[in-house]
Amino acid sequence: MSRRSLPPRAPSTRPATLAHDVDVLVVGAGIVGLAHAVEASARGASVVVVERDDRALGASVRSLGHVAVTAQDGPALACALVTRDKWIALGRQAGFDVSEAGSVVVARAEDELAVLEDFVCARDGAAHLLDRAGVARHLRSVDDDVVGGALLATDLRVDPRVAVPEIARWLSAQPRAAVVTGTSVLGVEPGSGRSLVRTSRGDVIARTVVLAVGADVDRLLPAVAEAHGLTRRTRQALRVTGPTAPGERGAGGGTVLLGGTAVLHHAGLTRSPQHKEVRERLEREQPEVVAAEVNLRATPLADGSLLLGDAGAQGGALPFRAEALDELLLREGERLVGGPLRVVERWAAVEATAPEPFVVARPQRGLLVVTVGAPIGLSTAFGLAPRTLDGLL
Ligand SMILES: Cc1cc2nc3c(=O)[nH]c(=O)nc-3n(C[C@H](O)[C@H](O)[C@H](O)COP(=O)(O)OP(=O)(O)OC[C@H]3O[C@@H](n4cnc5c(N)ncnc54)[C@H](O)[C@@H]3O)c2cc1C
Incomplete structure (x- = not known):
């Protein structure tokens, strides 16, 4: 759907008394x-x-607005497929923007690409492998270490706010x-x-x-x-600008960008036995990324800014946000989108885990x-x- 996002309006009115x-x-x-x-x-x-x-x-409202359908698994996949249709219908009925441009996983190592290859074979039609040039079309500039990626075609993007x-x-x-x-x-x-x-x-x-x-x-x-x-987990996220100018609708025109850590966090991708090799390599090469459970995603909003997240340290607790986590997110985010980013908002969120x-x-x-x-x-x-x-x- 290509309708422009409406600006957030005042919340619904508060009746003096509740219906009995x-x-x-x-x-x-x-x-x-x-x-x-x-x-x-x-x-x-x-x-x-x-x-x-x-x-x-x-x-x-603190989430990244990534309606991650393609790489779900089991009952979550069945729920996600229904959810996808409902988001599109509600976007039309309620008048907010829903991008159907999918998401792109950017692989920077052969083991990440191997996971994506396994996944694309298993999910014929909903996901497609991309070569380096295919990934580059979604980035402002592409680093030498990008080896390819995958388009998760049934994913959506909404602006949760x-x-x-x-x-x-x-x-x-x-x-x-x-x-x-x-x-x-x-x-x-x-x-x-x-x-x-x-x-x-x-x-x-x-x-x-x-x-x-x-x-x-x-x-x-x-x-x-x-x-x-059921326990609590605190996560941190950022809204950033660049490398696209405001109004460009972000890199990829509505496509959510995912870093290689996606293969550790999306249930459909962790089905590939290769994902263990990715984890072991990242534990050696980027232990801070694994420790912070970085699930790197950049979601373009209508004004060209990006929601960038998310990360959380073990035992991280509100009300204190860790600056080191924001710096880590920013560094990894700049690598992902291929250019410098400027932080315009920072927040933390508590989510349920079970x-x-x-x-x-x-x-x-x-x-x-x-x-x-x-x-x-x-x-x-x-x-x-x-x-x-x-x-x-
Ligand atoms: C940083 C971050 C990014 C995320 N990104 C994504 C993403 O891109 N895609 C995705 O699918 N998921 C994402 N998630 C997960 C997603 O945000 C959650 O799964 C989802 O928002 C949970 O929704 P909820 O309605 O259960 O909880 P909430 O959105 O927390 O809503 C619960 C509501 O209950 C209200 N409430 C609590 N107690 C009471 C009470 N006693 N009386 C009245 N009201 C009460 C609260 O005020 C709150 O508004 C993300 C999570 C985080 C933390």
């Missing part, structure tokens, strides 16, 4: 909560999304749907056929409650977090807890929601 009785109450206006609310609304339910902040400020609030706005314009901000959910008490939801603006009765609070499950329902091995990519729990009747335990929430949420709501709505 709803079919579905969703806690959290991040992408997982919104995906469940959109799905419940499409099924004809009355829906209220309750968000504690004045607008969603969690992992979703625009798309997430626009989905909330679009949802609140649907019949029997509302997004209520600045309101914390304090607890959910079971009842007969209905749950009583305690909020900072009064109680609500709901037939189904979807708790989509990301990493904050450990605050509201610590027993659920512990039972599923042994399984999806944590879905029903700790009491009428209460559904959904958290994505891998950094793939934007890529899978719209495929996950229909699955988790089946049998409930």
Whole structure:
């Protein structure tokens, strides 16, 4: 889709009182909560999304906007394929830009290229090998050590800072749907056929409650977090400008660029036995990149700037951002895009991690807890929601 991004607008209005009785109450206006609310609304339910902040400020808006479809695996791949179609449809309905230009993995070593070759063989059609010249078309300049790469053709790019609030706005314009901000959910008490939801603006009765609070499950329902091995991980990311001028729509015109570390982080790529050689080599040559679990991605935004991420050190914790991680990201980002970059924004984000990519729990009747335990929430949420709501709505 080639429509220009709309500038972010004010969040949805905050009603003085909450609806007292709803079919579905969703806690959290991040992408997982919104995906469940959109799905419940499409099924004809009355829906209220309750968000504690004045607008969603969690992992979703701090993400890199890479809808990583092609290199998912297993149930995440099935969810990602559904999610892809839904992003494109919502982009049209809600009026935000969704780039279908795919993503390009840039390989700088033969072992990285070998992983990509294995992957392209296994995923005939959705991914294509690129030679050096093919990769160069997506970069401002290409280093001598670039050996080739792959186009992950079914990946999308969205601007999460625009798309997430626009989905909330679009949802609140649907019949029997509302997004209520600045309101914390304090607890959910079971009842007969209905749950009583305690909020900072009064109680609500709901037939189904979807708790989509990301990493904050450990605050509201610590027993659920512990039972599923859910922990927190702090990551750092940057918004940078250059080497393209503002307005050029970034290198590759909407294509997300991925560094060779992608072969360590994308489940579909780690299926290749060769990925172990990549890890061993990187541990020898760039131990700081492995230690910081750098998952190098550069996402072009409509104004020509790039979202660049992400990295996090073991034990890294808010509120203190490590300058060394930002420097590492900047250095690797400049290598990736082939030119100097200037930092315009820095941030940290907390994401949920778990042994399984999806944590879905029903700790009491009428209460559904959904958290994505891998950094793939934007890529899978719209495929996950229909699955988790089946049998409930
Ligand atoms: C740096 C970084 C980059 C990433 N890039 C990508 C990417 O490019 N592609 C991708 O697919 N994934 C990416 N991810 C992962 C992705 O961001 C997450 O998987 C996804 O955003 C999780 O969405 P969520 O809705 O569960 O959580 P969140 O977006 O964190 O939303 C949870 C919401 O719940 C609200 N909340 C919490 N407690 C309460 C309460 N008691 N009452 C009311 N509201 C409450 C919070 O305020 C928050 O708005 C990235 C993650 C990070 C950290």
